Amino acid sequence: MRQTRSFHIGNLPIGGGAPVTVQSMTNTDSRDAAATIQQIRDLAAAGCDIVRLSVYDEACLDALPAIIDASPVPLVADIHYRADLAVGAIERGIAKVRINPGNIGSQAEVKMVADCAKMHHVPIRIGVNSGSIEKDILARDGGVTPQGMVDSALSHARLLEKEGFTDIVLSLKASSVPLTVAAYRLAAEKTDYPLHVGVTEAGLPGTGNIKSAIGIGSLLLDGIGDTIRVSLTGSPIPEAAAAIDILKAVGLRNSFVNVVSCPTCGRTGIDVAAIAKRVETELADIRVPMTVAVMGCVVNGPGEAREADIGLAGGGLSSAGGAAGGEGSQYAVGAIFEKGKKPQKVEGDLAAILIERARLLAKEKEALHE
Numbered sequence: 001m002r003q004t005r006s007f008h009i010g011n012l013p014i015g016g017g018a019p020v021t022v023q024s025m026t027n028t029d030s031r032d033a034a035a036t037i038q039q040i041r042d043l044a045a046a047g048c049d050i051v052r053l054s055v056y057d058e059a060c061l062d063a064l065p066a067i068i069d070a071s072p073v074p075l076v077a078d079i080h081y082r083a084d085l086a087v088g089a090i091e092r093g094i095a096k097v098r099i100n101p102g103n104i105g106s107q108a109e110v111k112m113v114a115d116c117a118k119m120h121h122v123p124i125r126i127g128v129n130s131g132s133i134e135k136d137i138l139a140r141d142g143g144v145t146p147q148g149m150v151d152s153a154l155s156h157a158r159l160l161e162k163e164g165f166t167d168i169v170l171s172l173k174a175s176s177v178p179l180t181v182a183a184y185r186l187a188a189e190k191t192d193y194p195l196h197v198g199v200t201e202a203g204l205p206g207t208g209n210i211k212s213a214i215g216i217g218s219l220l221l222d223g224i225g226d227t228i229r230v231s232l233t234g235s236p237i238p239e240a241a242a243a244i245d246i247l248k249a250v251g252l253r254n255s256f257v258n259v260v261s262c263p264t265c266g267r268t269g270i271d272v273a274a275i276a277k278r279v280e281t282e283l284a285d286i287r288v289p290m291t292v293a294v295m296g297c298v299v300n301g302p303g304e305a306r307e308a309d310i311g312l313a314g315g316g317l318s319s320a321g322g323a324a325g326g327e328g329s330q331y332a333v334g335a336i337f338e339k340g341k342k343p344q345k346v347e348g349d350l351a352a353i354l355i356e357r358a359r360l361l362a363k364e365k366e367a368l369h370e
C-alpha cells in the first residue's frame with residue numbers, strides 16, 4: 001500500500017495505512033435540513049463512512065449546524081469559488097471542505113480558508129476533473145492528459161502549501177476510465193497526499209458500476225486510494241453498496257459474508273439464483289469474514305463448495321414435495337459442506353438450512369476471535 005500523509009476527517013483517520021473509507025454525496029437540497037439529514041442517515045446505514053453535501057449559499061450555511069448535529073458520520077462541504085462559504089462551513093463544524101483554491105480569488109482568500117481550516121483541524125480536498133483543467137495546461141498539452149490533471153491538482157495544492165497548509169486530499173477524476181487510472185497513478189508517484197479515488201460521471205447504475213469497479217478497483221489493487229466514491233446517476237444510496245462491493249472484491253473489506261455461487265448450467269438441480277440471493281440478503285448483517293457457496297449440482301458443486309467455509313451443493317427437487325414459501329424457498333435435496341467436516345445430506349428448504357448453519361458457524365468464528 002502506498003504510504004501517504006495521514007490526518008483525520010472528523011474522527012476518521014485518512015492516509016498512512018488507515019482503512020480505505022467509502023463516501024457518497026447527497027442530492028437533496030442542502031437548505032432543506034430534514035431531507036438532507038434523512039439522506040445522510042440512509043447513506044450511513046448503507047455503509048458510507050463519510051458524506052459530502054453541496055454548500056452553495058448562505059441558506060445552506062444556516063442549515064449546516066442541524067445537519068452536522070444529526071449526522072452519524074463526518075460531513076464534507078462541497079464549495080465552489082467562495083472562500084466565505086468555506087470559512088462559514090468550517091466555523092459551523094464541518095469535518096472537511098472540498099474546494100479548489102485556484103478558483104476562490106486572491107491569495108489572501110486562500111490564506112483565510114487555510115488559516116481557518118488549520119485552526120479547526122479540517123482537511124481540504126482539491127478536486128480536479130478532466131473538464132476543469134486550466135486553459136494554459138490544456139494549450140500546453142493539446143488537450144486533457146494525465147500529466148495536465150496532476151499539474152492542475154498540484155498547482156492548487158501549492159496555493160495552500162504557501163500558507164503552510166498540508167492536510168490535503170487530492171482527486172483527479174475523469175469520465176474516461178483509462179485517463180482516470182493514469183492520472184491517479186501519476187499522482188501517486190508525484191505526491192504523498194492521500195487520494196480520493198473515483199470515476200466521475202460514470203453514468204447510470206449498471207455501466208456506471210462497471211466503469212467504477214474497473215477504475216477504482218485497478219487503483220486499489222495497485223495500493224492507490226485512501227477514500228473512494230462511486231458516482232452513479234440517480235439516488236446516491238446504491239453508490240455505497242457499489243463501493244463496498246469494490247472494496248470486498250479487492251480484499252480490502254473482509255468482515256462480511258462473501259457469497260459465491262455457480263453460474264448454473266444444464267445440470268443445475270436447484271434454484272441457485274433465488275437461494276444465493278436469499279442467503280446474501282439474510283446474512284448481510286454478519287461481520288465475520290466468511291465465504292458461503294451455493295452450487296447447483298453434486299458433480300462440480302462439492303469441490304467448489306469445499307473451498308468455502310460452508311457450502312451447499314444442490315441435488316434436485318425432493319420427490320417428497322413440501323412446504324416452502326417465499327423467494328429462495330424450495331423443497332429440495334442437497335449436501336452441506338463445511339470445512340473440516342464430513343459432507344451432510346440435507347433435505348427441505350435448502351436456503352433456510354444453509355442460512356442457519358452459516359449463522360452457527362459465524363458465531364463459532366466470532367467466539368474464536370474474542
Ligand code: SF4
Nearest residue numbers: 262264265268296297
Ligand atoms: S456447479 Fe454444477 S450446476 Fe453449477 S455450473 Fe457447475 S456443473 Fe453446472
